[in-house]
Amino acid sequence: MPYGPHTPADRERMLATIGVSGIDELFADIPAPLRASPLRLDPPEPEQTLARRLEGLADRNRTDLASFLGAGAYRHWSPAAVDQILLRGEWYTAYTPYQPEVSQGTLQSIYEYESLIAELVGLDVVSASHYDGAAATAEGALMTCRATRRERILVSRGIHPHYRAVVETYFAGAGLRVDEIPLVAAGPAAGTTDLEALSAMLADGTGPVAGVLVAQPSFYGLLEPMAEATAMAHRAGALSVAVVEPVSLAVLAPPGAYGADIAAGEGQPLGIPLQYGGPYLGILACTDALVRQIPGRLVGMTTDLDGQRAFVMTLQAREQHIRREKAASNICTNQALLALAASVWLATLGPHGLRDVAALGAVRAAELEAALGAIGAPRLHPGAYLNEFAVRVPNARAVHRALLDRGILAGLVLADAVPDEPSVADALLVCATEVTTSEEIAALAGVLGALIGGGGRVPAGAAR
């Protein structure tokens, strides 16, 4: 065994101390008919050949593309210091800080994470982290049902389709009801959450609403009427859940400012690599009034017996290891190392750096909008956006594929991601961030312009 310490003599001594003649005696309690068949796996692989195998697999991925893909996971610059910190074994090989006297590093880092996110979202209570943005959103939605003792939520169709799917899964399990708020079909607010429909659903008499979930920015990149939706929720006795993208909060009004009760979102943009979907960072925050409803670990400040300031996991009686079947959630393992990554990233960039990231993304996106508009791929929706938007592209799937052949990842084919939203059928969702270059934008516009203007060069009806 590659990492094992025992010499043959060690094993003999251990067996003798135990008082057995061989290791098999220690497995005599497994009934003979139930013992395992031999493992049909490859033999152990030496480090040097395994390293080459892993490099080979990594090389099979194409990451050299000019990418305009966002859709819930965003490329950002991460200063070298961030990963240098994460590589310290004292962080990544530590366990959950159950012995606080020898875990002050982890505990203080979580308290600082809670504080940093609290500043960003404008709410007072931040969980130590959840699995990802989708799971955090589902947990936030469940909180509204516990807090109001109501069993129905309204979810905007402007929320990421994966998040809506996860909310559906969680709510089906709990026997709770999810209704979707449609998007405005046409006009200046096209593509945003339909407030008239929301108003009607809140008053339709089919069941009192626990929570209203709206994303800012929406999956389509649009800025949503958060203040209005929140006020409508509150008038109906419901809570408001804002699904947020944390970098945008450097420049957009935070949930606390428009009265949201809960904020949930994906923390990946805070310096966490894309790495094909995870591990990511589920952000969940709420007002003080909801502190006993929030699931997941919380770290608080306290003192030790000498009066020194110190940090400790607190309000644990909400959690599964104490409350068992009455717990707010079954969550145990969280994403502490990713919360650390986000904290180091935020601390390294500082408030101005974070604003620069958000503002520079907006600048690049405006540049992208202009370039695409000029070659005949206009925006699909008229409303304001920050750094992501949908563009109308005829034959979008085939065009996307042709661009890929030219080394360009032209965002997301919306028809594949949201097949149940016909209004976005021939459209691509594209984004820009501070790492998007003018050269990449020019390349996309050039090739796309040729494809949609050149006639006949797009293989019509090509499959994905």
Added chain:
Amino acid sequence: MVPPELRYTKDHEWVRVEGDTATVGVTAYAAEQLGDVVFVELPDAGRSLEQHATFGVVESVKAVSDLFAPITGEVAEVNAALAGSPELVNSDPYGTGWMIRVRVADAGQVDELLDAAVYEQLISEG
């Protein structure tokens, strides 16, 4: 050790009856078992309680316990002091650490509660 004038339940709650009102709290033994109490969740005044149904929750640092209504009746008063000072449950369980006052609906239920001697016996058996 346990106050002789009170009545008790198997769930380690005590009841003090004065007229048609019963004051309810948890015993010193329960407080000791729970450890440092950090939060007490109590019903609003006016709520109707059914005997044996849960009416609240008491949390310590490392444990949580439901509170069960010892008798049927309406909540007349709630100890508001516990919201800011849950430690009263530990420091003065039979006094300022009381939890709710209930209007007794059925005096017969009070008679069926344990007396101090029986409760003392119960906790001595562990």
Added chain:
Amino acid sequence: MTVAGSRLQPTLFERSRPGRGGGKIPHPPPDALDRIPAAQRREVPAGLPELNEPEVVRHYVNLSQLNYAIDTGFYPLGSCTMKWNPKLNEWAARLPGFTELHPMAPDAVAQGTLQLLWELEQILCEVSGMRAVTLQPAAGAHGELTGILMIRAYHEGRGDLGRTEVLVPDSAHGTNPATATMAGLRTVSLPAAPDGGVDLDAFRAALGPQTAAIMITNPSTLGMFESRIGELLDLVHGAGALAYMDGANLNAILGRFKPGEAGFDVMHINTHKTFSTPHGGGGPGAGPVGVGEKLLPFLPAPRVLREPDGSFRIEAVGERPSSIGRMRSFVGSTGVLVRAFAYLRTHGDSGLREVTDDAVLAANYLKARLAASGLYDIPFEGPCKHEFIASASSIKKRTGVRTLDIAKRLLDHGFHAPTIYFPLTVDEAMLIEPTETESIETLDAFADALITIAREAESDPDMVTSAPHTAPTKRLDEAGAARNPNLRWRAAATGSWTPCPD
């Protein structure tokens, strides 16, 4: 509240100085945000700290040194499997080809990662004896929810709607009953027999047409293999219910017992325990779930599929309507799964079996040493699996020193404490799991420390009850923390914030 002269550190916010730091990101033009409607803009800037890189790095390096970690010492936390985290795995997970791949990238550009995920599924199938595996769950508890939701879907799919109960032994992790509640089912707690296993009579009495599933941790949280598992599984299936195996203790049975072969219908695997992906101070983990034939149709979407031409793809939206749906965004915690894949390939067939054999050897050795001391209670005799229970019940009766005190005193000896007061069913419990990567010298030193502390409890109990003495802090006021929660730094105390230069 002072930190002067202490190893403790000021917070990021206290280190902040207005105007310090910056320069990592190019500065956008002043009109960058003019097209954002004023009502949507942030009015009060976020009160984030302002530091330069050296300060940030020193802050986090100094904080890290307040942590105990596997890289610094022995971590015998029962049920947590704190084994060595190989460095190759960290290197592999950071290969740019893996880290820079977007989760919504077309399958055509993700073939390397998709192949790795598919091969990992095959390996986990072989290890667990299951038919198929989903890599989507982000943690063990997330896997539990996935499994129980599939069981619910299975019963509902057969029109068997009255199955509302999940049977859970009282020694189980709290996640089991909490999971049942999240899945809309009621928990029925099963008492243990005197040998620590499930009490078959109580089990028979609880089992019925209302039973959806039993959730069993095997080996149990007492470190004992459930030797009546064959009868249990027959009874469960005879009653029309399904059997869920909590794989928290899989490290004890690799190559020795395959739950799927034995008849379990579904199980989760904690990659951050058995397959050594780092715990990260509480996470991330990953909780792949394996299923047998019956639950195959209900696996979460999307799955990773291999096409006849050998290429790989992700299921399309809505492709498999019988699925319970999504459990999370995207495909899974791929970065964690790369590490697990590297671990599994490193060990291979013989290595995995040696992992289990050496983990069980180490636990039994430590148990034998403590038993021989006569100082600690060892409530369950006979061979344990990868962990065992010791108890300070007698020590407490004699000296007043509790398991908590012994745990704190261990910190002074340079060891992390075992898991304490779990399972809840054993008085003054210590659940000790040494893992297979600790040398006999380390195991001996730990046993010697426990023995020394037990003697100290007799000779100088105050020394034990006031421990730790050499850790960065003394014991903490946990009651105060919970009574008056302070869960965030208040920006008001940080002083002024520098407006952006533009």
